[in-house]
Amino acid sequence: MITLRANILNVAVEGMMLVSAFSAIAVGSVSGSALAGFSAGIFGAVITSLVFSIITLRFGAGFIVAGLGINLLAAGGTLFALERWYNSPGGLRPLGFPEIWYVPEGSLSFVPFLGSVLEGQSIIVLLTFLAVPACWIFLYRTPTGSYLRAAGEDENAARSAGINVVRMKMLAVTISGLLSGLAGAQLAMNKLHFFLPNMTAGRGFIGLAATLFGAGHPWATSGAAVLFGFFGALGDRLQAFDIPAQFVLMLPYLVAILALTFSRWRIYVRNKPAKL
Amino acid sequence: MMSAELKGSLNALIAPIGAIVLTMLLGFILVAAISDEPVLAYRELMFANFDSLSNFAMFLNRATPLVLISVGITFAFRAGVFNVGGEGQLFAGAITTTVVGIAFATLPAMILFPFAVISGIAAGAAVGWVPGILKVKLGVDEVVVTLMLNTIVLLFTSYLVNQVIRDTTAYGAVSWELPEHIWLPSIPGIPDATSGFMIAVVLSLASWVVLFRTQWGAEVRSSGTNLRYAEAVGIAAGKRVITAMLIAGGFAGFAGSLYVLGIGHRFEQNFSPEYGLIALTCALLARVNPIASLFTALYYALMLNGAAYMQISTEVPRSLVILLTGLLVLLMTARLARKDTNTQTFDAF
Incomplete structure (x- = not known):
């Protein structure tokens, strides 16, 4: 979502989620610590996003092609690792995986309605709810955020205003890696405690659709995502x-398709020159 | 003059071949790290396809859909549409041909065969038409639409094959078998190799002629390079773009149609190892050239089937190939863009 604001269509979130889910489970089962697994998940996704941004921004590869490449790499790499080290191409289900923290009962009772929903959910869900306003503040209330949006809206203008466009785009991709790492970790660690090949099952793409649906705005996007x-x-x-x-x-x-079409259609109608 | 042109086409060859060689090298290092017999593994990967006539037939069967889809994608790319929807168009073609073939099984082959093929092509073209028209009329991003359509079509076929035309005697999600009299014959001399492969080869050559040696092809390409300019010089650019998407969808639908008629003889929900995405890679690797696509598709078919042989004889996981494919895509685009920054057609994204 952040990436869209920097004018990048980030197709690679799918791959990032997958890497995150895998490393969360792998590290979590080895170390026996939920925190280690969780951080490994985030770390894996951020590394993936760094590879993505280096390839696209440093070597000028197309974002979509490179994103699809990252997805293939993630799918192949995790499957390869499964077959090689765990000898189980069907999936990885460690015995006795540590529980992640759940929001304890009653701790959020001071928040009306939402509090009781969040109780019993994993801590990652809570983080997600916090991430939405955090993104909004970052994009609209900090100088870096506005540079980032400027870099996305008009690259050349931003560059002439002295903004480091490449660094901004890199930042955007990394943040998106961080968030998709959250998503991957939630997917694998919450209740399931296992990893399956391709377990993300297009969720990254739905997220992409939600972003376009919400026109890159944090609140609208999360609304669409919830929908x-x-x-x-x-x-x-x-x-x-x-x-x-x-x-x-x-x-x-x-x-998603209908919504996209409709939003474009509205712009089209609005921009139609008035009849003389 | 001549030498400059020669040099240009040589340069066009060097980048993709360099990417392939680099990928294979990295893959070899990976294999060497986990296996005691890396040389044997690589021999299996590359050459086991030619060990026997039946292996060779399977190789041709694997290549057929890839060639067709990637040649079709060439049309879309040349018209400036980033068509990621090969998979959905392929499935649409395959399921439609199957449904038609089963529903009208009693018709004579003379009527049923063309009917089944044409409806398959039409279904693929229809799936290609949606993103085309949305892009031209409203400027809706075609990447998202094609990605979403892939999932929609795949779910729809899954519904049909599970609930409507499922072969209840067979294991897994497969349809009833098609009537035998409309099966596509195999290539003479190579049993079990579908003659669809020859059709694919002919079509890839014909596509090159159409795209690069006819006025219509030139118009499609100029619409893809610069839509406004094309319109300004009097080309019905929007129309050309939509037609190119119809052709792209039609090719993929045809691939699905030929698959069920010539190879599978029924619709299987999991018949495609992401043909759509691989074909897209082939088209890009071939620098969006139909004839070069033929060769890159053959290369991929080689790798896909070789991976299975490799796994059998050396226990190197088959998924190595998916990993290598991803690597190849990354290396290829990275190199491509660095070499000639002026001629990137797909840098818009």
């Missing part, structure tokens, strides 16, 4: 009824 997440969860529930699961699973993607 898509709702559709995903709805899909899991509706499978119990007669509606084929596949149709329900399609919903977030369909909504």
Whole structure:
């Protein structure tokens, strides 16, 4: 999301999530510490995002192609590691994985409604809720944030104003790596405690759609993401009824296309020259 | 003059070949680190495809969809549309041909065969048309639309194959078998190699002629390079872009259609090891040239099948190839962009 503001379509979040999920589980199971696993997850994703930004910004590779390449690399690399070191191409399920911290009951009772929802969720969920306003503050209320947006809006203008565009873009990709690391760690560590090849299952792409849907604005984007997440969860529930699961699973993607089309259509109508 | 032109095309060759060589070298180091027999592993990876006629047939079968999709993607790329939707278009073609073939199984082959193929192509083209028209009319980002459409089409085929045309006697998500009289014959002399491969070769050559030696092709390419300029000189650029997407979708749909008619003889939900994405890589590696795409697709088919042989004889994991593919994509784009910063067609993203 941050990356979009720097005018980068970050397709690589999928790969970053995967790397994060894998390293979180691998390190967590070896060290027996949830904190170590969690930090390894974040670390893995940030490293991946650094590779991504070096390749694209230093060597000028196209963002989409390089992003797809990163995704392939992540999928292949994690699968390769699974087959090689754990001898189980089906997935990695360590015995006795340490629990991550959950928000203890009653600790958030001073927050109306939301507090009781968050209780019992993993600490990562809480972090996510904090990340949204943090992003907003960063993008709109700090000098660095506004440089970053400027670099995305008009590269040349920003450069002539003395902003280091490459550094800004790098920062954007790294932050996005950090956040997708959170996502990957949550996916693997919360309740499941295992890693499956391709377990991210397109979540990165849905996130991308949410970003475009929210036009790169933190609040709108997280709103869209919650909506898509709702559709995903709805899909899991509706499978119990007669509606084929596949149709329900399609919903977030369909909504994404329609929403994108609609938002572009509105701009198109607005910009149409008035009739004389 | 001549030598300059020769030098240019040589340069165009050096970058992708350099990327391939570098990737293979890195892969070799990786294999050497985990296996006692790296040389054997690499021999299997590269040459086991030619060990027997049946291996060779499987290699051709693997290459056929790749060639078709990547040649189709060439049209889209040349028209300036970053078509990531090969996978969805492929699935659309495959499922439509299957449904038509099963639903009208009693029709004679003379009618049913063209009907099944054409509806497969049409389905692929329709899936390609959506991002094309959205991009031209409203400026909706085609990458996102094609990515989303891939998932939608895949889910839809999964519904059809699981709930509607599922072969209840078989294990896994596969459809009923197609009637035998519309199966595509194999290449004479190579049993089990689909003759679809020959069609793919012919089409890749024809595509080169169309794109680079006809006025229509020139118009498509100029629309892709600069839409406004093309429109200013009187080319119906939007139309050309949409047609190019129809062709790209049609090629991928055709690939799916030929797959079920010539190779699978039924629709299998997991028949594609990400053909769409690999074909995209092929097209890029070939610098968006249809004839070069033919060769890069063959190279990838070699690697994909070779990986299986490698795993059998040396226990080097097959996923090595996915890893190498990712590496190759990164190296290739990085080198490509560094060499000629003026001619990047896809740097817009």
